[in-house]
Amino acid sequence: MSNVIVIGAGPMGLAAAHRAATEGHEVHIIEADDRPGGMAAHFDFGGLSIERFYHFVCKSDTATFALMDELGIGDKMRWTPTSMAYYMKGKIHPWGDPLSLLSFPHLSLISKLRTGLQMFLTTKRKNFASIESLTARQWLEQGSGKAVYDTLWKRLMELKFYGLSDDISASWIATRVKRVGSSRRSIFQEELGYIDGGTQTLVDALVGAFVKKGGNLHLSTLAERVETVDQRVTGVTAGGRFFAADAVISTIPTPLVSNLVPDLPPEWQEKYDAIRNIGVVCVLLKLKRSVTPNFWLNIVDPDIEIPGLIEFSNLRPVGDTIVYVPYYMPAMQPKWKWTNKQFVEQAFGYIQHINPTIENDDLVDTTVGRLRYAQPVCEPNFRNKLPPIQTPIVGLQIADTCYYYPEDRGVAESIRYGQMMALSVPESLKVATPISG
Structure with missing residues (x-):
C-alpha cells in the first residue's frame, strides 16, 4: 500500500480519496478552501443550507447512485x-x-x-x-x-x-x-433529481466514510508544489509544510497545473496552458414569490445579458424561492470587475422584466459567487488536446472537469474519474511512460 495525496476536495478529489482509502492506501487530501465539496459545497444563505453553484441529477448518473448506495444514503435520492x-x-x-x-x-x-x-x-x-x-x-x-x-x-x-x-x-x-x-x-x-439535503449530504457522507477509513483532510491548506526527484513523485509542499507521498492525484483546474508542477516537461506544461476556460459570476437570489414555474428558463433577448435563470426551488423544495443567475465570461472581460452589488441589481432587474409582478420588497437576500475557471472550452476533437491522465512523472496523475469530455461538468463524472484514478495508483507507480486516460 502507498502514501497517496489528493489535491482538491471537490467531488472528484473526495471520490478519489475515498476509493484510495478503501483500497488500503494512507491518504491525505489537501484543500485550499475552508470546507470540502468544491463547486458542490454548501453555504449558509440566511439560515438555508444551499449549494454555492446549482446541481441537479439525471437518470443516467449511475456513478452517483452506486456511490450513494455504498455510503448508505441511497434512500436520499429524490425525483421531481x-x-x-x-x-x-x-x-x-x-x-x-x-x-x-x-x-x-x-x-x-x-x-x-x-x-x-x-x-x-x-x-x-x-x-x-x-x-x-x-x-x-x-x-x-x-x-x-x-x-x-x-x-x-x-x-x-x-x-x-x-x-x-x-x-x-x-x-x-x-x-x-x-x-x-x-x-x-x-x-x-x-x-x-436532487439529493435530500442537497449535495452537502453526499459531501458529508464521503468525508465521514473517508475519515473513518483513516483518511486525513487538511482544509485551508494551499498546495504550492508537487515535489519530484528523478521524475518520480516524492510529495507535496502545501501550507508551508511537506507531505511525503508515493503517489499524487491532482484535481485542480488545468490552468493551475504548470505552476503546481514545474518539473513537468515544457511540452506538457504547454498542453495544460492551452486548455481554455470561461469564468462564472453566479448571482443567488432569495425571493418571496416564484418567478416562473420552470426549473430552467432560457433567455433569448437582445437586452438581457444572461443565458438563463435557474429557479432551483422548482426542483428542490427549500421553503423559499431560490434563483441562480449565471454570468459566464472570460475573467479578462471588463464586466468581471463589476461589484457584487452591480451584478445583483442587474440580475434582479432582469427578473422584474421577465415577471413584472415581482416587486422590490420581494427580494429577501442575495449573494454572489465567482469562479475564474468554471467552464472548459471544448472544441472539436478536444480529447486529442488533453494530455494523458498519467503524467511523465511516475506516481503523478492529473485531471480536472475538462477530462469528462464529451460529458460536461457533473458530480457523476467527478465520481467516476476520481474512482478511476484511485484504482490506477498501483499502475501509476510502475510506469515510466504516460498511460492514456
Whole structure:
C-alpha cells in the first residue's frame, strides 16, 4: 500500500480519496478552501443550507447512485417533475415536449419537425464519434437548420462562450442534450433529481466514510508544489509544510497545473496552458414569490445579458424561492470587475422584466459567487488536446472537469474519474511512460 495525496476536495478529489482509502492506501487530501465539496459545497444563505453553484441529477448518473448506495444514503435520492422554457420577445414559451415544440410561435413547421427529430435521435445515440470533428453550430444547422440555430441557440452560445461560441464541439453539446433529454418520466414530462439535503449530504457522507477509513483532510491548506526527484513523485509542499507521498492525484483546474508542477516537461506544461476556460459570476437570489414555474428558463433577448435563470426551488423544495443567475465570461472581460452589488441589481432587474409582478420588497437576500475557471472550452476533437491522465512523472496523475469530455461538468463524472484514478495508483507507480486516460 502507498502514501497517496489528493489535491482538491471537490467531488472528484473526495471520490478519489475515498476509493484510495478503501483500497488500503494512507491518504491525505489537501484543500485550499475552508470546507470540502468544491463547486458542490454548501453555504449558509440566511439560515438555508444551499449549494454555492446549482446541481441537479439525471437518470443516467449511475456513478452517483452506486456511490450513494455504498455510503448508505441511497434512500436520499429524490425525483421531481421539472420543466424548461424560453423567454423570447417578451413572452415565456414552454419547451421540452412535443406539444410545446408544435405550439412554439417563432419557428416554421419544417424547422419544428427537424429540431424535434434531431433532439429525439440524439437521446438515442450510443456515441457521437461521427460528429466529433464538427462544431456545435455546424451540427445543429445541419440537423435542425440555420433558422433554429439563430432562433434558439445563437444568443445562448454567445452569452456562455463569448467570442468562442463557434469553437464549441458538437459532441459536447450533443452529450448535454442526451443527458437531460434522457431524464424523463415520459415523452411529455422531464424528471430531474436532487439529493435530500442537497449535495452537502453526499459531501458529508464521503468525508465521514473517508475519515473513518483513516483518511486525513487538511482544509485551508494551499498546495504550492508537487515535489519530484528523478521524475518520480516524492510529495507535496502545501501550507508551508511537506507531505511525503508515493503517489499524487491532482484535481485542480488545468490552468493551475504548470505552476503546481514545474518539473513537468515544457511540452506538457504547454498542453495544460492551452486548455481554455470561461469564468462564472453566479448571482443567488432569495425571493418571496416564484418567478416562473420552470426549473430552467432560457433567455433569448437582445437586452438581457444572461443565458438563463435557474429557479432551483422548482426542483428542490427549500421553503423559499431560490434563483441562480449565471454570468459566464472570460475573467479578462471588463464586466468581471463589476461589484457584487452591480451584478445583483442587474440580475434582479432582469427578473422584474421577465415577471413584472415581482416587486422590490420581494427580494429577501442575495449573494454572489465567482469562479475564474468554471467552464472548459471544448472544441472539436478536444480529447486529442488533453494530455494523458498519467503524467511523465511516475506516481503523478492529473485531471480536472475538462477530462469528462464529451460529458460536461457533473458530480457523476467527478465520481467516476476520481474512482478511476484511485484504482490506477498501483499502475501509476510502475510506469515510466504516460498511460492514456
